[in-house]
Amino acid sequence: MRPRLLFPVTIGLSDGIITSLMIAASRMAEPSSVSAYFALRVAAGSAIVGMFSFFVAEYSRLRNELSRSSRQLGYPSPSFLLRTRLGRSILVEAITGTSASGVSGFTGALIPLAAAAFTLSPYAPFLAAFVSLVLLGIGLARAVSGSYITWPTGMLALGILMALVGMALHIT
Structure with missing residues (x-):
């Protein structure tokens, strides 16, 4: 990946994943409550808001x-x-950068939402989100010569925190 795209892709993926956890955590925990249409709508909304914020x-x-x-x-x-x-x-x-952030944000948000839409397990969307955040943390550690323990652990902790807050807020 080109170094100048590292920031927009990273912010897009992480923002997409944690936003979908925040908005839809309580809904993703209920089997069969997330449709493919809902997943696409939330992912698109997350990407659009992220793109606007990134561009500004x-x-x-x-x-x-x-x-x-x-x-x-x-x-x-x-x-x-x-x-x-x-x-x-x-x-x-x-x-x-805004385009890269938007595509990454849509993809990031769609990861847990698609897992919720296409599986019956209430754990699948959270597992998909947490594994994605850990992999992103490993990729970031490699890209910035950081700790292969600290980055994934921090990303995982952020994901768990956002899922808990999302469950407590019960937005959707």
Whole structure:
């Protein structure tokens, strides 16, 4: 994977999985209560919200970097650099990251929801979510030269916490 896509893919997958746990944990625990249509709707909603948040955060971060660079170079106004090819490239970079985040977010949310829709076991969606988060943690540990114990354990703990909060809130 290209290094610049690591952040959007990671945030998309993790956000998708934990959002679906938060929104639908109590429903996923009931056998036969999640339809394929429901799974697609929740995954799409999660992805759309994640994409909006990612674009706003990433585009503002990139514009801020360009603005800071403009001040360091002594330009009287940051608008000079923002109107150049650099300004257009940060927009393209933000849109590319947003797209990767959206696809990853949809996929991440669909993992536990599809397990709930296509199995009768109340444990399958949670197991699918937790295994996915552990695998994501292992991938992150490898990508950032981190601990192969800390990253997966932290991701698993986050998933369990979100499932418990989702069960307590009983959103759907």
